[in-house]
Amino acid sequence: MIYLDHAATSYPKPDVVLDAVTKWFRYVGVSPDRGDGPRTRSCAETVQRARRAIADRTGHRADRVAFCSGATEGLNLALRALATPGSHVLTTYYEHSSVVRPLTAMTVARDLRVTRSRSTEDMCRRLAEGEGDLVVMTHASNVTGALLDADSVAAAARARGVPMILDASQTAGYVPLKCGAAVVVASAHKALHAPPGLGFVSVSEDVELAPQKFGGTGSSAALERHPSTWPQAFEAGTPNTPAVYGLAAAFEWIEAQGERALLNAARAPMQHLIQELQGMPDVRLFHGGESHDLPVLSFTHQRFDPAEIGAILAGEEIHCRGGFHCAPWVHDLLGTTAGGTLRVSTGPATTTSDIDQLVAVLRAL
Ligand SMILES: Cc1ncc(COP(=O)(O)O)c(C=O)c1O
Secondary structure, eight states: OEEOBTTTOOSSOOHHHHHHHHHIIIIIOOOTTSSOSHHHHHHHHHHHHHHHHHHHHHTSOGGGEEEESOHHHHHHHHHHHHSOTTOEEEEETTOOHHHHHHHHHHHHHTTOEEEEESSHHHHHHHHHTTOOSEEEEESBOTTTOOBOOHHHHHHHHHHHTOOEEEEOTTTTTTSOOOSOOSEEEEESSSTTOOOSSOEEEEEOTTOOOOOSOOSOOSSSTTOSSOOOSTTGGGOOSSOOHHHHHHHHHHHHHHHHHOHHHHHHHHHHHHHHHHHHHHTOTTEEEEOOOSSSOOSEEEEEESSSOHHHHHHHHHHTTEEOEEEOTTOTTHHHHHTOTTTOEEEEEOOTTOOHHHHHHHHHHHHTO
């Protein structure tokens, strides 16, 4: 199979990640902070290593990094805590459903006002003119690969004391995340190359979140009241420790390969595909936007629906995605509300030959 859906989840995961997950199942088995003894302590150290690697990237304190089941849970947590009743929320057209849907659910329930921007320039202007009580934005479009200028928005938000939530799901593992956002949320299973079912919320000291989930944390176990200390307050329930083992190993792997080198390796076949698609008269290409782009693009075809092309490619064992990609708003901008787009996203292991096989099928349509 030729796998070209890395924006959904990276595949295959590096061997060191698989080995670390297996190690947990075979030789560890315990959760951090549950019990005593060398095995629990060693487990806690591995989890702490992953937390520190996240903190190094976000610029926040390691004890203000909480693991959760994914970016979806992290974004729900951050939005529920910070989109207080009556807030004016500034966001972009590029958001994933994990921002769009909580915001939509809260708009009526909390009387939110939500303003969507087409560009970060527009967001900065609005912030400078005194608009907005909260910013939530994706760092990159999961449909076009456009990398958004989170640094400028974070600076404009900070200047006004407005908290900003950055959804770094598409960029963590490829792009530095230290932009000054108060909250950084990401998913572990995309460019971080860790297992699914894991994500994190990393929060600066000047912003407080409220736990949305209450339960066992291993600590203060005799108390009825949920602890308020980070990170336990946000990690109720038995954690996904095998996935955290995978993430700790993934960080070492990324460190060894170099984040930039991994991004460039994924971009090279994407550049080749862009050139090929630009030469196809039936194709309308959507790629990038504001600055250096991620290895994700979308296109539509004059004669075929994205879902049809997706099915034809699947028949040739080429895995890409046709449709809306859980990003409902961006299709208003692209003019693709009828059937969405066909999305292709490469990873560091994608080869030129993978792209040539995709192109051969598209040429034969
Ligand atoms: C931009 C963006 N945000 C959030 C998510 C949700 O991530 P998770 O699967 O970890 O909940 C995704 C995943 O598709 C995404 O692409």
